[in-house]
Amino acid sequence: MTSVAPDDSSGSSRLEHSPLAEDLGFLLARASAVSQAAANEALAAHELKVRSYSVLALAVTGGRPSQRELAAFLRLDPSQVVALIDDLERRGLVTREADPRDRRANVVAATLAGRSLYRRAQVDVETGERRAHAGLSIADRAELTRLLRVVAFPGGE
Template structure:
């Protein structure tokens, strides 16, 4: 099937390959996270909350690149699961911040193991140096290269 002309053309298109890999990675991650009642977007939000003492939903939207209305739903989901909660902002009582709960930290630790397993599955065909090189290249392409 990969020898068909239309498929060979797609396989020479880097953007298409990145898209396919993204779809596969998202599907694998979502399947692994499903056992926790989460999806990849929830995991990204938990991961971000773990680095902050509490953040406004607007900041979450800006940092993760999610639509503000989607963030409201994601935080609602996490709050319903007891993984995050909204609290009054100590700096401005008119606002609320989102914080990770103890249960959220525990689940994040467990889901980190799932994420590592999925990453290992995705990168199985590559050796260690190839994996490091791929990571460096992806950071550059994404505009996240610190160098």
Template sequence: MSDAPWMRGLHADTGYLLYRLGLRSGSLFNARLGQYGLRLRHYAVLRYLSIVEGARQRELSDQLGYDPSAIVSLVDDLQRLGLAERRPDPADRRNRIVVLTAAGQQLLPQSEQDGARVTDDLLAPLDAEERRTLHTLLLRIAEPAEPAAAGD
């Protein structure tokens, strides 16, 4: 870390450090996933689709926290790459669901390994216990508790 006074001030700000870590993490993930024509946001969609039996685009938006218009573009990209496709929803044929293709299912393990390598590189300064603690703390703040109802 720099010893410049302004940098020490920024590094005292946890929010700024989280922002910088997010930028660094995203950049490393994007560089690693670029070999597949993917970015971190595509990877998140693929990972989500790997654990569900298809999802409406609105569900992807809600679950991943992405703007609905971004989801349309991400799914278009994945479809163009042959990794996902839109199919009629068996529960309501007026709707479409997004599912992984065989190519998407085949790519997922390799992209997960690449993601794990990026995470290992980012967390190299931490020992195993510190990594578990960091993960636990990030889980706690990533999904804040529901706000208390009025009057509680």
């Protein structure tokens, strides 16, 4: 019978020097998981998670996006977006309205309650993000943001 050495408290320090820890795709996914965990922790007090917060943020700041636009931008299946909007709508945070550009589609608009909750949640998310990325200088964070935009929006500005 073989025994497995106990992991440290993070459970991953032994693996940080594996070839996988040099793989860009893995590092992006792991960094995303770390960021999402911090954001979800910050959003818990508002009964939101990253995905519902993202829909609310785009409804508040995104110029009345259609459900199709939300799905494409967030890289989610349209059925997932419908469920997120249903929940936000049930909570009185957003409304669905006919899209003036395409009457067969709906746009999502934030309510006053949605705008208010978003402002409070945004402060907590930013605080959580600063904690999660405390190892980066302000300049490093700006550069990382710039580089991630290049990866996330190829061919963009």
